[in-house]
Amino acid sequence: MKFAERAQQLQPSLTLAISAKARDLQKQGKDICSLSTGEPDFKTPSFICRAAAEAMEAGHTRYGPAAGEPALREAIAHKLQTENKLTYGPDEIMVSNGAKQALYTLFQVLLQPGDEVVIPAPYWLSYPPMVHLAGARSVVIPTRQDRNHQLSGAALAAAITPRTRLLVLNSPTNPTGTVYSEQALAELANVLRQHPHVAVVSDEIYEYILYDQSRHVSFGAVAPDLAERVFVVNGFSKNWAMTGWRLGYLAGPQAVLAKATALQSQSTSNVCSFVQYGGLAALRGSREWVHTMVEALAQRRQVLLHTLDSMEHVHGMAPHGAFYAFLNIAAANLRSVVFCERLLAEAGVAIVPGAAFGDDQAIRISFATDMVTLKRGLKRLQGFLAKL
Numbered sequence: 001m002k003f004a005e006r007a008q009q010l011q012p013s014l015t016l017a018i019s020a021k022a023r024d025l026q027k028q029g030k031d032i033c034s035l036s037t038g039e040p041d042f043k044t045p046s047f048i049c050r051a052a053a054e055a056m057e058a059g060h061t062r063y064g065p066a067a068g069e070p071a072l073r074e075a076i077a078h079k080l081q082t083e084n085k086l087t088y089g090p091d092e093i094m095v096s097n098g099a100k101q102a103l104y105t106l107f108q109v110l111l112q113p114g115d116e117v118v119i120p121a122p123y124w125l126s127y128p129p130m131v132h133l134a135g136a137r138s139v140v141i142p143t144r145q146d147r148n149h150q151l152s153g154a155a156l157a158a159a160i161t162p163r164t165r166l167l168v169l170n171s172p173t174n175p176t177g178t179v180y181s182e183q184a185l186a187e188l189a190n191v192l193r194q195h196p197h198v199a200v201v202s203d204e205i206y207e208y209i210l211y212d213q214s215r216h217v218s219f220g221a222v223a224p225d226l227a228e229r230v231f232v233v234n235g236f237s238k239n240w241a242m243t244g245w246r247l248g249y250l251a252g253p254q255a256v257l258a259k260a261t262a263l264q265s266q267s268t269s270n271v272c273s274f275v276q277y278g279g280l281a282a283l284r285g286s287r288e289w290v291h292t293m294v295e296a297l298a299q300r301r302q303v304l305l306h307t308l309d310s311m312e313h314v315h316g317m318a319p320h321g322a323f324y325a326f327l328n329i330a331a332a333n334l335r336s337v338v339f340c341e342r343l344l345a346e347a348g349v350a351i352v353p354g355a356a357f358g359d360d361q362a363i364r365i366s367f368a369t370d371m372v373t374l375k376r377g378l379k380r381l382q383g384f385l386a387k388l
């Protein structure tokens, strides 16, 4: 079978593949500690599950508006206004099958062959394939650990060409856990003011998962004057442990959102109707459950940071958000894929190679797993490193 050119290089998501491999090995009876997962190990709060079940019983089981249930879009608009200082009407919001589909759809309607998309590295691994599927080219800009893995205004300015169409920002960031401050975002906004042909998408999927005194700031709130070319992507997967529900959203200028909705109506129709009522309950509910989850994650992060202090061959910045540590393994003198393969085979620990995120001298450890598995996994990693 001959594939379309755009599909020829397409590979499955490495993070999903590694988690699946770890699960397979566990099923075969192998003792595997998986520190690879990109999802909280918590159950979706029951008030959200109940709301979706009640919606199903109440008959929300049919096709709905392609852009999403009006009540949910209004609740999202309210949330963006009150929590993020972003003003969007319901017709500037589209509910999607996860944040992933929001990004995919946006890229499909904005990008075309010849366009360039600036992506700071390390990046979330799905951005470049999505850019490629839209016919455009990723321009990857490495960031430095000693600068908290954040894109500077100067680096952005140097990357922009007449072909640049989009900048992808992600804060809190997967995989590094960096959180952009208001000042850091303002610096990027200043550069973008000089380049009116460049739009921005701000992926805020880890917005509530913050540690110490970190504060989440939306790019759009820092630069309201750029609203005509700013898009926000967010969702329910990480903040409410709803990864399997596939519920996210895109907000931005109405004309683009109308096009994105048209694409959705021609491809997936609407997001599962009753799932959207779960999302509505999440937004209308208190954030108490989220705070409890983040506190538990914070304790695991402490354990991780404490153990890392005594590990050989690895170093990295303490994550300020999300639930990953991105560690430099240059001293181990192994390519990241080889490192991870050996760690799995020799020590039974699954983690993700940095190559998947654009840095082959690093590894990503997830601490979104129970404390027992985390401690066992770290102990094994420690033993593995000591033997290298």
Ligand SMILES: Cc1ncc(COP(=O)(O)O)c(C=O)c1O
Pocket: 038, 097, 098, 099, 100, 101, 124, 170, 173, 174, 203, 205, 234, 235, 236, 237, 243, 246, 247, 248
């Ligand atoms: C940075 C980032 N953006 C988007 C997503 C996709 O989230 P969703 O489950 O809502 O599609 C992920 C999931 O891992 C992510 O890490």
